[in-house]
Amino acid sequence: MKERTRRKEIQMNLVKYFPHRISNLMILGEELCSCSNSFVDLTKIASRVEFGITLNNMVINLSQLKKILVAFKHLETLNLDKCKLSISKLFDFSEALKTPSLRDYLLKNVG
Secondary structure (H helix, E strand, O other), rough: OHHHHHHHHHHHHHHHHHHEEEEEEEEEEEEEEEHHHOOOOOOOHHHHHEEEEEEEEEEEHHHHHHHHHHHHOOOOOOEEEEEEEEEOOOOOOOOOOOOOOOEEEEEEOOO
């Protein structure tokens, strides 16, 4: 229960104190940390990022990847650097990637 309260507190502070507009957002994980443990809910701040997002050293499952693609579809660049995609089945990304804005998908050292 204590962990859940702390997570809610982090989420509220993230939304409350996050700048109204930023060009790029970079979230650095440590030694392939779980995407859900590194940030609470990026969708609440997605509209404040204007150009690109970089996720580094994250383990991202299919559900999280879908949410990231939808939340940040207005950006020009999505960069997954040294991330592990935990996807056990084939997924058609064409619907999630349908957007005129997102031009660059950078996958560096992704496994």
